[in-house]
Amino acid sequence: MVTGESRVGSAGIGREGIVDCDVHPSPRSAEDIKHHMSMPWRDLYKGGGRGFFNNPAHTTRLDSTPPDGAPAGSNPDFLREQHVEEYGVAYAVLLPRAFCNLHPDPDFGTAIAAAFNDWLANTWLEKYNHDGVFKGSITVAHQDPQAAAREIERWAGHSHFVQVMMDSGARAPFGQRHYYPIYEACERHGLPLAIHPGTDGMGINVQPGPGYPTHYIEWHTCLSLGFQAHLVSFITEGVFERFPGFRVVMVEGGVSWLPALMWRLDAEWKALRSEVPWLTRAPSEYLGDHLRLTTQPLERPASDKHLLNIFETMDAGRVLMFSSDYPHWDFDSPTHAFPKLPEGLRERIFSTNARSFYGFPA
Amino acid sequence: MVTGESRVGSAGIGREGIVDCDVHPSPRSAEDIKHHMSMPWRDLYKGGGRGFFNNPAHTTRLDSTPPDGAPAGSNPDFLREQHVEEYGVAYAVLLPRAFCNLHPDPDFGTAIAAAFNDWLANTWLEKYNHDGVFKGSITVAHQDPQAAAREIERWAGHSHFVQVMMDSGARAPFGQRHYYPIYEACERHGLPLAIHPGTDGMGINVQPGPGYPTHYIEWHTCLSLGFQAHLVSFITEGVFERFPGFRVVMVEGGVSWLPALMWRLDAEWKALRSEVPWLTRAPSEYLGDHLRLTTQPLERPASDKHLLNIFETMDAGRVLMFSSDYPHWDFDSPTHAFPKLPEGLRERIFSTNARSFYGFPA
Numbered sequence: 001m002v003t004g005e006s007r008v009g010s011a012g013i014g015r016e017g018i019v020d021c022d023v024h025p026s027p028r029s030a031e032d033i034k035h036h037m038s039m040p041w042r043d044l045y046k047g048g049g050r051g052f053f054n055n056p057a058h059t060t061r062l063d064s065t066p067p068d069g070a071p072a073g074s075n076p077d078f079l080r081e082q083h084v085e086e087y088g089v090a091y092a093v094l095l096p097r098a099f100c101n102l103h104p105d106p107d108f109g110t111a112i113a114a115a116f117n118d119w120l121a122n123t124w125l126e127k128y129n130h131d132g133v134f135k136g137s138i139t140v141a142h143q144d145p146q147a148a149a150r151e152i153e154r155w156a157g158h159s160h161f162v163q164v165m166m167d168s169g170a171r172a173p174f175g176q177r178h179y180y181p182i183y184e185a186c187e188r189h190g191l192p193l194a195i196h197p198g199t200d201g202m203g204i205n206v207q208p209g210p211g212y213p214t215h216y217i218e219w220h221t222c223l224s225l226g227f228q229a230h231l232v233s234f235i236t237e238g239v240f241e242r243f244p245g246f247r248v249v250m251v252e253g254g255v256s257w258l259p260a261l262m263w264r265l266d267a268e269w270k271a272l273r274s275e276v277p278w279l280t281r282a283p284s285e286y287l288g289d290h291l292r293l294t295t296q297p298l299e300r301p302a303s304d305k306h307l308l309n310i311f312e313t314m315d316a317g318r319v320l321m322f323s324s325d326y327p328h329w330d331f332d333s334p335t336h337a338f339p340k341l342p343e344g345l346r347e348r349i350f351s352t353n354a355r356s357f358y359g360f361p362a
Numbered sequence: 363m364v365t366g367e368s369r370v371g372s373a374g375i376g377r378e379g380i381v382d383c384d385v386h387p388s389p390r391s392a393e394d395i396k397h398h399m400s401m402p403w404r405d406l407y408k409g410g411g412r413g414f415f416n417n418p419a420h421t422t423r424l425d426s427t428p429p430d431g432a433p434a435g436s437n438p439d440f441l442r443e444q445h446v447e448e449y450g451v452a453y454a455v456l457l458p459r460a461f462c463n464l465h466p467d468p469d470f471g472t473a474i475a476a477a478f479n480d481w482l483a484n485t486w487l488e489k490y491n492h493d494g495v496f497k498g499s500i501t502v503a504h505q506d507p508q509a510a511a512r513e514i515e516r517w518a519g520h521s522h523f524v525q526v527m528m529d530s531g532a533r534a535p536f537g538q539r540h541y542y543p544i545y546e547a548c549e550r551h552g553l554p555l556a557i558h559p560g561t562d563g564m565g566i567n568v569q570p571g572p573g574y575p576t577h578y579i580e581w582h583t584c585l586s587l588g589f590q591a592h593l594v595s596f597i598t599e600g601v602f603e604r605f606p607g608f609r610v611v612m613v614e615g616g617v618s619w620l621p622a623l624m625w626r627l628d629a630e631w632k633a634l635r636s637e638v639p640w641l642t643r644a645p646s647e648y649l650g651d652h653l654r655l656t657t658q659p660l661e662r663p664a665s666d667k668h669l670l671n672i673f674e675t676m677d678a679g680r681v682l683m684f685s686s687d688y689p690h691w692d693f694d695s696p697t698h699a700f701p702k703l704p705e706g707l708r709e710r711i712f713s714t715n716a717r718s719f720y721g722f723p724a
Contacts (some may be wrong), residue, residue, distance in 0.1 A: 052445035056637055172573035173580070200572070208572040210562070211534035215633040218535070218598045221627045225587040229571035236580045254621035259668065263661035264616055265583045270694065272579040275418055299625035301675070306621065309671040313663070330633065 016361075017090025018334055019354035021294045022196075022242035022251050022323030023083070025124050025134075026073035027096045036115035040106060045115075050099055050346065053219040055329055064327030070220075072327040076128035080122050083326045084133055086336045090351075091360050093135045093323075094122055095196055100141040100201025101167050104210045109141030114151055135358065137165035137194055143204070149185040162358045163192045163258040168223070168253065169199030171206055174230040175237030183243045192247040192292075192357065195230065197223040227253030228261050231291070235265065238278035240290045249292040249357065250338065252325060256299045262287070289321060292357055294323035295343055295349065296332035304339035315344050321354040378494060378723075379452025379697055381716035383656045384558075384613050384685030385445070387434035387496075389454045394485075398477035401686045403470060407477075412461050413564050416583040417691055434689040438490035446495055448694045452713075453722050455497045455524065455685075457613065458482055459559055461528050462503040464565025471503030476513055487522040497720065499527035499556055499694050507540055511547040518551035524720045525554045530585070531561030533568055536592040537599030546604045550556065554609040554654075554719065557592065559585040587681030589615030590623050593653070597627065600640035602652045611654040611719065614687060619662045621675045624649070654719055656685035657711065658694035666701035679707050683716040693711070 003144050028035050030047025037045060064082065066075035079086060084092060096119075100112035103262045123134045138155045140148035148166075155161045164186050172178070174195070200223055201207030208226030212239050213219045240246065262284040269276070269283050300306055311320075324332050334350065341349070355362050389395050392409025399407060403676045426436035427443065435441060438502070446454060456616070458481075462474035472653070487498045500517045502510035510528075517523045526548050548555050562585055563569030571589030575581045589612050602608065624646040631638070631645050663669055673682075686694050696712065717724050 055634070058633075168572070170572040171461065173571060173575060176576060187474075206568070206573055208570070208587075209535060210532040210569055210570040210588045211538075213535060213591075213595065214538060215598055215634075217627075217630050217637050217639045218537075218594050220634075221598075221623075221630050222593050224623075224626060225570075225590055226572045228587055229575075229584050232580050232583050233575065236577055236583075246697075254622065255628055256625060257619060258525070259663065260616065260618035260622065260661060260672070261583075261586075263618060263663045264586060264671075265579075266661070267659065267662060268579050268583050272417070272577075272582075275579050276576045297532075297626070299622060300629060301621065301625045301677075306671075306675045308623075309668075309675065310622070313665075313668045313671065326528050 001229070009017060009280060016351065018322060018350040019091045019093070019328070019360065020324050021249065021321045021354055022087045022296060023092040023094050023326050024073045024328060024337070025096055025120065026071045027119060028070045028074045032119055033115045036118035037111055041111040044108060045112065050102065050199060053216050054203065055216055057136040058329055060327045060329060061331055076124060080133070083324070089133065091135055091354070092133055093137065093358070094120065094124055095137045095165055095194060097198060098139045098278070099167070099199055100139060101169055101205065102199050103143070104204050106141060106144035106147065109143045110147040110151065113139040113141045116156060117126040117151065119163070121155070121158065125158070129160060132160070134160065136160050138167050138191070139162050140164055140182060142166045142170065142182065144179040149181040152182070152189065152191065152226045153184040156191065163194045163249070165194040165196060167199040168197045168226045168230060169194050169202060169205035173233030175233030175235070175239050180242070183239060183246050187243045187245040190245065192249050194249045194251050195253070196225065197226070197253060200226050203252060224254035224257055228257055231261070232265055235283045235286055236276050238276065240286045241278050241280065247290050247292060247357070249321065251294045251323060252296060253293065254297070254299065255293055255295060255309070255320065255322045256310045258293065259310060272286060291319065292353065293319055294321050296323040296325045296337070297330050298332055298337050304320050307339060311345070317348045318353070320349045321357065322350045368378070378448040380684060380712040381453045381455070381722065382451045382686050382688070383455045383491045383611070383716055385454040385456050385688050386435050386656060386690060387458055388433045389481060390432050390436045395474070395477045398480035403473040406470060407474065408467065412561060415563070415578050417578055420691055421689060422689045423693055438486060439505045442495070444535060445686070447672065448564065450715070451495065452695045453497050453716070454495055455720070456482065456486055457499045457527055457556060458501060459560060460501045461529070461561055462501060463505060463531055463567065464561050466566050467504070468503060468506035468509065472509040473514065475501040475503045479481045479513065479517060480669055483517070483520065483523070485534045487520070491522060494522070496522065497524040498522050499525050500553070502526055502528050502544060504528045504532065504541060504544065507543040511543040512546040514544070514551065514553065525556045525611070526594060527556040530557050530559045530588045530592060531563040531564060531567035533566060537594030537595030537597070537601050542604070545601060545608050552607065555612050556611045556613050557615070558613045559588070559615060562588050584618035586619055589639055590619055594627055597645045597648055600636050600638065602648045603640050603642065609652050609719070611656060611683065613685060614658060615655065615684065616659070616661065617655055617657060618669070618672045620655065620681070621672060633699065645699065651682065654683050654715065655681055655684050658685045658687045658699070659692050660694055660699050669701060673707070677708045678716065680715070682711045684712045
């Protein structure tokens with residue numbers, strides 16, 4: 001804890017508490033965001049919905065609505081009580097859902113991102129952050145990488161912004177060159193890039209599959225496929241060679257697919273390395289220095305052994321960082337989402353990996 | 363063997379020989395196909411290339427060109443010698459590469475499919491099939507499912523056509539309703555549907571990822587993602603409930619991704635089953651009755667144990683069927699592609715699963 005207080009979490013990590021790498025703060029209403037916008041964006045911005053592919057039942061935990069009836073995730077006191085204190089969270093990495101990359105007009109996307117950053121800094125990261133639990137993400141609109149880089153510059157050095165974030169929904173895989181101003185800025189400031197799902201196949205973003213799905217269950221299941229394609233692109237395009245200090249954390253994209261994808265890509269590379277001569281090592285060998293995955297939604301096969309086998313195969317003690325996705329409907333509880341883990345592995349996934357990745361005190 | 367001859371394969375399966383579920387016969391030239399076309403298609407058809415995303419080195423094994431210099435896979439005698447006899451292949455399931463689903467005009471696509479079927483039946487399945495080793499696939503163009511169903515009717519009952527095939531490249535996931543005439547015809551005639559990659563992101567087919575990839579290695583690695591999306595679509599749309607006798611074999615789409623995808627989809631279904639009320643069991647429970655995967659290109663992690671763990675997890679003894687992809691560049695040798703398997707498992711993957719699936723003699 002940055003405050004030095006003792007905090008014994010029920011998740012059993014001890015006085016320092018766990019790190020939750022995916023917590024979603026919400027504005028109370030679109031007015032909170034419009035307040036930080038100039039014209040014409042203030043008139044245009046309506047907040048909220050992404051369009052299609054919404055959970056037909058509920059998008060947030062039914063018990064996460066604060067007592068005042070405001071949106072889930074909009075009340076820092078209630079979030080502290082229900083989540084931070086309940087589970088002994090030492091650091092909650094906040095990822096606001098700006099949905100800024102939906103818009104065809106890059107200036108509008110950039111304005112939404114900037115307004116969310118102003119709002120987050122003023123509220124959760126400063127006004128409501130007396131104990132320093134909340135760490136923020138600099139939202140960028142990847143439609144305009146140069147503008148995104150300027151937005152990163154605007155916030156780099158802020159003591160509570162710990163990463164850059166953008167949505168996985170895209171018009172081109174993330175290894176491609178027009179994105180590089182973003183990665184260059186991330187590397188320059190030592191800020192990892194978090195990639196979060198949610199705008200895939202919406203607005204101007206293509207659906208990362210063979211056409212549009214039909215139901216939310218199909219869309220949501222297949223979100224992990226877009227992450228896989230982005231990762232292959234990052235590696236094969238040589239992004240980690242060009243930006244050796246650049247690090248990526250894939251948030252809420254699934255976990256267990258990693259070994260199968262890397263086996264496949266490593267085999268392809270053995271035969272096709274002449275196509276990507278900038279790679280100086282096998283594709284899977286870039287993961288340790290450049291990639292982390294957050295755990296939610298953690299796959300839970302009927303047999304814990306099968307999951308533990310995958311953990312061993314993927315070197316989970318190095319690559320995984322715990323996340324809950326609070327307050328969303330598919331929240332992973334720190335106390336119930338995992339099978340029993342060896343203590344050292346649990347400590348790494350719930351605490352030390354993220355502390356090391358983000359530079360939090362050990 | 364349908365001829366009753368003794369055949370001891372070097373792959374060690376015994377006198378009956380192995381079954382290879384992915385062998386590619388080729389016309390000697392476009393003229394072989396044009397010969398079966400009427401106008402205007404005969405004038406329009408040029409054969410060959412798919413456009414972008416070709417292996418920059420070579421698309422077929424360098425040693426697979428027949429002595430007469432004709433295209434790899436175009437000489438049945440040479441294919442018999444180099445592959446069937448070399449490995450003791452009892453049945454070679456042939457999948458011609460018609461690329462018919464690239465074309466915006468569905469009548470052209472249907473004409474190409476029909477010409478390939480005429481050519482395959484006349485040559486490999488009849489003229490060159492004295493020993494009955496060659497089993498064929500009825501190519502259909504999924505742009506026009508009603509015409510595809512008629513093409514299936516035209517060949518159903520032929521003693522050597524054992525399945526219907528179409529490419530994974532598509533404009534919509536395969537669970538969607540407009541495809542159902544194809545599945546209805548497959549079910550009526552007890553013919554499985556083989557899905558093979560190769561036209562993904564080409565012609566009228568969307569790229570099954572977040573935009574177009576850059577290199578062949580990226581495109582080829584991510585082919586498996588399109589298969590995963592199609593499988594999720596088949597299941598969630600209820601295709602296997604609507605057509606209880608309908609069976610799918612995913613050819614050359616990868617293997618090791620299956621457990622991670624099914625864990626994820628099963629978990630989604632627990633929360634979202636109200637969206638897909640037609641499902642009467644958990645998604646993964648449809649696999650046994652309805653899905654097989656062919657093995658090539660088999661993932662080979664550094665540790666055989668990791669692959670064998672995945673095999674156990676995915677019930678490989680039920681779901682996998684061996685394929686070589688002869689004569690393509692990433693051919694899997696029956697004698698070298700696999701780690702040492704328990705004998706019962708090897709027998710199932712290399713022989714009995716496919717015999718049972720296609721109705722070949724045990």
